[in-house]
Amino acid sequence: MRLTFRKKALLFIIPILVLVSFVYTYDAIETEKKLTRKELIKRSEVITTLASKTGELPILSGNAELLRKTASFIKNSPDVAFVSFYDKKMNLLMHDGVSFAGKLPELSSSSPMSFFEEGEFFIFYAPVFTVRASEDIGIFQEDALKQTKETIGWVRIGFSKSTMKETEESIVFRGLMLALIFSIGSSIIVSILITIATRPLVMLSGAVKRLKEGEYPEIKIDPTSDEIGELSVEFGRMTRAIKDRELKLIESEKKIRDLFERVEHAIFRLDKDGNIVETNRKFDELCGGTNRFCGLFSSNMEGLRLQKAISNGMKNSEERIIGSDGNELIVLMSVYPEFDEQGNITGFDGYFVDITEKKRLEETLIQTQKLDSLGMLAGGIAHDFNNILTGVLGYASLLKSTVSETDKTYKYIDTIEKSASRAANLAQQLLGFARKGKYIMTKLSINDLVKELASFVKETFDRSITIVLDCEENLPPVEGDSNQLYQAIMNLCINARDAMPEGGRLYIKTEYYLLHDEKVVDFFQIPAGGYVRVSVTDTGVGMPPDVRKRIFEPFYTTKGIGKGTGLGLAMVYGIAKNHEGYITVYSEIGLGTTVRLYLPKADGTVEEKRRDRVMNERPRKGTILLVDDEEVVRELGKDILEAYDYEVLLAVHGNEGVRIFSENKDRINLVILDMVMPEKGGRQTFKEIRTLKPDAKVLICSGYGEEQYFYELFEAGAAGFLQKPFQHTELLSKVEDAMAR
Numbered sequence: 001m002r003l004t005f006r007k008k009a010l011l012f013i014i015p016i017l018v019l020v021s022f023v024y025t026y027d028a029i030e031t032e033k034k035l036t037r038k039e040l041i042k043r044s045e046v047i048t049t050l051a052s053k054t055g056e057l058p059i060l061s062g063n064a065e066l067l068r069k070t071a072s073f074i075k076n077s078p079d080v081a082f083v084s085f086y087d088k089k090m091n092l093l094m095h096d097g098v099s100f101a102g103k104l105p106e107l108s109s110s111s112p113m114s115f116f117e118e119g120e121f122f123i124f125y126a127p128v129f130t131v132r133a134s135e136d137i138g139i140f141q142e143d144a145l146k147q148t149k150e151t152i153g154w155v156r157i158g159f160s161k162s163t164m165k166e167t168e169e170s171i172v173f174r175g176l177m178l179a180l181i182f183s184i185g186s187s188i189i190v191s192i193l194i195t196i197a198t199r200p201l202v203m204l205s206g207a208v209k210r211l212k213e214g215e216y217p218e219i220k221i222d223p224t225s226d227e228i229g230e231l232s233v234e235f236g237r238m239t240r241a242i243k244d245r246e247l248k249l250i251e252s253e254k255k256i257r258d259l260f261e262r263v264e265h266a267i268f269r270l271d272k273d274g275n276i277v278e279t280n281r282k283f284d285e286l287c288g289g290t291n292r293f294c295g296l297f298s299s300n301m302e303g304l305r306l307q308k309a310i311s312n313g314m315k316n317s318e319e320r321i322i323g324s325d326g327n328e329l330i331v332l333m334s335v336y337p338e339f340d341e342q343g344n345i346t347g348f349d350g351y352f353v354d355i356t357e358k359k360r361l362e363e364t365l366i367q368t369q370k371l372d373s374l375g376m377l378a379g380g381i382a383h384d385f386n387n388i389l390t391g392v393l394g395y396a397s398l399l400k401s402t403v404s405e406t407d408k409t410y411k412y413i414d415t416i417e418k419s420a421s422r423a424a425n426l427a428q429q430l431l432g433f434a435r436k437g438k439y440i441m442t443k444l445s446i447n448d449l450v451k452e453l454a455s456f457v458k459e460t461f462d463r464s465i466t467i468v469l470d471c472e473e474n475l476p477p478v479e480g481d482s483n484q485l486y487q488a489i490m491n492l493c494i495n496a497r498d499a500m501p502e503g504g505r506l507y508i509k510t511e512y513y514l515l516h517d518e519k520v521v522d523f524f525q526i527p528a529g530g531y532v533r534v535s536v537t538d539t540g541v542g543m544p545p546d547v548r549k550r551i552f553e554p555f556y557t558t559k560g561i562g563k564g565t566g567l568g569l570a571m572v573y574g575i576a577k578n579h580e581g582y583i584t585v586y587s588e589i590g591l592g593t594t595v596r597l598y599l600p601k602a603d604g605t606v607e608e609k610r611r612d613r614v615m616n617e618r619p620r621k622g623t624i625l626l627v628d629d630e631e632v633v634r635e636l637g638k639d640i641l642e643a644y645d646y647e648v649l650l651a652v653h654g655n656e657g658v659r660i661f662s663e664n665k666d667r668i669n670l671v672i673l674d675m676v677m678p679e680k681g682g683r684q685t686f687k688e689i690r691t692l693k694p695d696a697k698v699l700i701c702s703g704y705g706e707e708q709y710f711y712e713l714f715e716a717g718a719a720g721f722l723q724k725p726f727q728h729t730e731l732l733s734k735v736e737d738a739m740a741r
Helices: 005-054 056-061 064-075 162-212 227-262 281-287 304-311 356-401 408-433 446-460 482-498 568-578 631-643 654-664 682-692 708-715 728-740
Strands: 080-087 092-097 114-118 121-136 144-160 266-271 276-279 314-322 328-339 345-354 442-444 465-471 478-480 504-515 519-521 524-526 529-538 582-588 592-600 623-627 647-651 670-674 698-702 720-723
Touching: 005 056, 005 064, 005 121, 005 144, 005 162, 056 064, 056 080, 056 121, 056 144, 064 080, 064 092, 162 227, 266 281, 276 281, 304 314, 304 328, 304 345, 314 345, 328 356, 356 408, 356 631, 356 728, 442 446, 442 482, 446 465, 446 482, 446 504, 446 529, 478 482, 478 592, 482 504, 482 529, 482 568, 482 592, 568 582, 568 592, 623 631, 623 654, 631 647, 631 728, 647 654, 654 670, 654 682, 670 682, 670 728, 682 698, 682 708, 698 708, 698 728, 720 728
Parallel strands: 465 504, 623 647, 623 670, 670 698, 698 720
Antiparallel strands: 080 092, 080 144, 114 121, 121 144, 266 276, 266 345, 314 328, 328 345, 442 478, 504 529, 519 524, 529 592, 582 592
16 A cells, blocks of 8 residues: 555654553553552551550450450451461461461561561561560669560551552553543644645645656646745746656657667566566567566576676676577576665666577587597507507418418417407597598499398397388489498497397488588588488487487497497498588487488499409519518518518618619519608608609508598509508408509
8 A cells, every 4th residue: 555645644643642642651550550559558557556556455464355356446447358466476366357378477576567468468567565664773873763675476467459459450541541532632633734734745746646647737836935835836847847858768768679679689678586577579589478587598597597697797608598499599698687776676687699500510610620639549549550450460361371270279370360350440440430441432322232231230130120221212322432331321220229228110211312501410510412311210218418429439338348349430420521421410318319321412323333353373473662661561561472472672661662662663563652651651752653663553551541642642543552450361462453453
C-alpha cells in the first residue's frame, strides 16, 4: 500500500503521542502504587506498636481472656488478617484470625520491630516489654534506684495485601482510561491539523501523477509568499521544462533504439534477479525468447555469473550458451552491473558476440597442427625404426633362405623374421599416420574395393554383427593407393566391431557427395567440390567428446592392454590426408558412431590393376652402387646382392656416392640411393648422378616411405622405390625390376 505524506505524518506523530501518554500513565501508576504500599506499611507499623503495648498487662497477668480481647480488638483494624501472642520463649499464647503456618524467624529483643513479606501478607514482629524497678547498692555512692526493660513476650500481626491490590487495580484502570482518552483526543486533533496542512501537497501530488502519465498540468493554487506558493510557481516552470526536455529525449531515444536494433552485437538488459527485460534484434535472432539469464548457459551455475559481474565485472568472458535452435553457441560475453545512489544493484547491462565459427576454426587449426606435429614425430621415429629393422629383418630372411626347415635353428630364425615383420608393420602404421606411405597411385573404384572388403569382413567378423552394405551405383573413380585405402576402411570396420562387444549392425555406405560451400567439420576445413564419401556406422557404445577429440592421436587407445596399439585411426587419418581427403566423426554415448571418409573424385576411368613381376630364379649379373649412411643397411645389401653374383660398391653419403659413380659410371648398372643422409641428401645426389649419366638407373630407398619429392624423382626417371625394412627377396625383386627398365 502506497503511503501518502499525510498518512506518514499521522503514522509518525500519533504513535509518539500514544507512547508519551502511556509512558506518563505508567510512571503515574507506579508512583501511586508505591505510595499505597508505603501507607499500608506505615499503618501496619503503628498497629503493631499499639499491639505490643496493649499486650503487656495480659501477658504479665496471664489472663487469657484479657489477651483474647486485646487480640480481637487489634484484629478489628483494617487489613489485619491474624494476631498472635507469644511468651518470651516464643511459645504461642493465643492466635486469632486466619491460620498462618510460617516458620518463626530468629528475633532480637533489641530491635523494636521486624518486618517480613511472605506471599499475600506483610508480617510484623514486635517484642512486648515491661518496666521493672531494681535496687543497686554502690560502694562509693549513695543507694540509687534504677528501671530496666524486660522482654516478657512477642506479638505477631499479619496484614493482608488484598486491599492494597484492589487499590492498585483501581489506579491502573483509571490511569489507562485517562491515557486512552488523551491518545484518541490528541490523534483526532493532530489528524485535522495535518489534513489542513497537507491539502496543497495533495493537489501537487495529483499534478505530479498527471505529469507522470504524460500530461502537463497547471496547478490551481493561489500563489503566496510561503513555501507552498513558491512550490506551485516552480512546479509550473518545471512542467514546461520537462515538456521541452521530453521532446528532445524522444528524438534521442529513437536514434539510440535504431542503433540498438541495427548493431550486430547481441545486447540485453537484466533486472537485479537476472531476468531478461530487454533485448535487441540480434539477441532474439540467436537466443529467441529466453527469459532467464542463467537459462542461456549450457552449464547452469545459478547466480555465479551475476556474482562475478557484481564483484569484478564480466568482460569478454568466453561462455557457452544455448541458441534458439537448441544448439550450443560459443560467445564472448560482457556484463556490467548498474547501481543506485545507495550502492544497491538495480540491474545489469550486457552484450555478447557469437564466435562459434571462429572458435571451431581455431580448434580445427590447433588440432590439425597438433596432428601434423605428431605426424612429423611419428615419421621420424618410423624412419629410425625402419633403419634398425632393416638389418634384423634382412639378415633374418637371408639366413632363413640358407637354412633347411629341418634344421633346429630354422624355428629361431623364423621367429626373429616374424617379430621383425610385426615391428615393420607397426612402423608402416606410423608412416601411414605421418602421410608418408603412398606407393602406387591409380584411378580405382571405391565400390569394388568396399565390396571386396565386405566379403572378407562377413567371413571373419563374429556372426552376432550384421554387415549392411549400401553402394551407390556409377560412382566416379578416386585416385589413390588401393592397398592403403583398403587398410584404412578395414581399420574403421575393426574399430566398429570392437565397439559392439554384444553384437549389433555395421553399415558400410558409399555415395557421391557434392559440397557446394566450404564446410568446417572436426579437424578439417573441407573445400567445396565433389567427393566420394565412404561411411562406416556402428550401433555400439559410442564415444564421449573428450575421447572423440583424441582418437586420431597415435598410441591413444581406450582398449585394454594387448587389444590395440592406438595406431589404427591414426593411420586412417594419415591416409586420408595423404590422399587429399578428409575424415569426420559423429558419436553419441549408447547410440553408436559414424566415421566418414571424403575422397576427391577423379576424372577419367578406373585403371586395371598392375600385376607384380615375378622374380626370376636367377637375377641378372651387374654392378650396383649402394649409397646409404647406415652401416648395417650397406653391409646387408652387399651380403644379399653378392650372394646372387652382383658386384657391389658402397658409399657412406651423397658426396662419396657421386664421386664413386663418376669414377665407375660406365660399369655401374644400378644405383640404390637412400633419401635421408648427412652432408648431401638423396634428392641432390640423384640430380648429380643423372647429370653425369642421364640414363642412369636409380632405385630410391627410404625408411620414411614415399615423400613428396619421390614423385618428382619418379617423373625424372627413378627406376622404382624400395621401402625399409626389407627382406632379401624384396631387395632382389626391386633390383631386377629396376635393371629391366
